[in-house]
Amino acid sequence: MTILAGKNAIITGAAVGLGRAYAAALAAQGVNVALCDLREEVLQRPTEMQAHGVKSIAWQGDVSQPDDVRKVVDGTLAAFGSIDILVNNAGVWGASVADDPLDKSLADYDRIVGTNLKGEYLFGRAVLPIMIEHAKGGDIVNVATDHMVTCGTPHNVCPNLPTCPWNQPTSSFDGPPRPTGGGNAMDLYDAAKWGLNGLLFAWAQAGKPHNIRVNALCMGATDSHMLRSFHNFKPSPEEEASWMRAEDAAQVLIDLLNEGPTGRTGQNMNFCVGRPVKLEPPLPLRYLEESAL
Ligand SMILES: NC(=O)c1ccc[n+]([C@@H]2O[C@H](COP(=O)([O-])OP(=O)(O)OC[C@H]3O[C@@H](n4cnc5c(N)ncnc54)[C@H](O)[C@@H]3O)[C@@H](O)[C@H]2O)c1
Structure with a gap:
């Protein structure tokens, strides 16, 4: 047991995949868990x-x-009495390109931006005032993606680039080293995940005086229903072998939360395929002045 025992958490998108693993890891630490999902x-x-x-x-x-x-938020409060942790994990992926038909674009926008950005916004907006009122501090963890445009760690400034397996001349990966851009069929997904930076930086500043930390986990390819569907449920053995495990990512979440109120805030943590899945030291703040936190 750690400092997390007895705390109360909400985890969104917790039916399968990463959300289920985050919830299980929190429960194993003695955290009461409130879950929601479409499924x-x-x-x-x-x-x-x-x-x-x-x-x-x-x-x-x-x-x-x-x-x-x-x-969900009112129900959690009624059942547990307070909310200490919000894991904004629910997410959905779908291909979208710049010349999609308008009807498809509008439906995609509602679904992809609605879940990946609006959903995180709504939950944060509902939970932050409760955390502030209860004056016990708290943690909000948003789940983003490793694409260069979303994770806040462009590949050319990543401190781990020299050892990144995707950056070696022998790499078979057809593209720039990861973390990378999402590609031209992910404009809405990346726009939504990039938008999370707006929430991250503003909420980290707003939360700081109240000991509320706000960070983001920028997931790279991790075995889940979403990733398997991305590969039409027929990944090549090599591809599958390269994936990270949701349980390992969940341990990073636990290690992040265990930093407590003096730990990092306003940070994107990047999960790059090929690197050990562990909590790395905080990076220098890139888009926020230290004095803002
Ligand atoms: N697995 C990866 O490789 C990967 C990579 C980058 C980012 N991510 C992000 O990690 C998070 C978890 O993804 P995952 O891979 O576990 O996906 P997943 O599809 O396996 O699980 C996502 C869960 O979210 C739920 N969900 C989707 N839309 C919802 C909505 N509107 N309301 C409530 N629940 C909803 C789904 O039903 C599902 O149970 C997502 O935010 C995703 O964008 C995952």
Whole structure:
């Protein structure tokens, strides 16, 4: 058990994939976990979580819908009494290109930006005032992606680039070293994830006087339902072998939370395929003045 035992967390998108692993890792630390997801399977997760001796509750809902968000946040408060941790994980990927038909574009916008940006915005907006009022500090962790344009660590300034396997002349990866741009079929996904930087930097500053930290996990390829669907559920053995494991990413989340109120804030943490999945030292702030925090 760590300093996390007895705290209360909300994890969005917790039915499968990374969200389920984040929730399980938190429950194993003694954290009470409130879960939500579009998928009905989320309703089966509290039984798994309760096996760790914690309280757990779940709702089927859509993070892009304000009424659903309110239901989860109010319900968590009623069940647990406070909210110490928000893991804004729910996400959806879909291909979108610059010359898509308008109808498809509008539907994609609502779905991709609605989940990946609006959903995180709604949850943060609902939880931050509660954390401030309760005056116990807290942690908000947004889940972004490793694409250069979203993670805040452009590949040419990444301190790990010299040892990055994607940066070697022998690399078989067809493209620039990772972290990389998402490619031309991800404009909406990347726009939404990049938008998270706006929330990250502003919320980190707003939270600082209240001991509320705000950070982002910029995931690289990690085994999940989403990544498997990206490969039409038929990844090559080589591709699959290169993926990170959700359980390892979840341990990074735990290590980040265990830094406590004096730990880093306003940071993007990059998960690059080929590097050990661990909490690396904080980077110098790139887009915020130290004095702002
Ligand atoms: N796995 C990767 O390689 C990878 C890479 C980069 C970023 N990410 C990010 O990590 C997060 C988790 O992704 P994952 O790989 O576990 O995906 P996943 O598809 O396996 O799981 C995502 C979960 O979010 C839920 N969800 C989607 N839209 C929702 C909505 N509107 N409301 C409520 N729940 C919703 C899904 O039903 C699903 O259970 C996402 O934000 C994703 O963008 C993942």
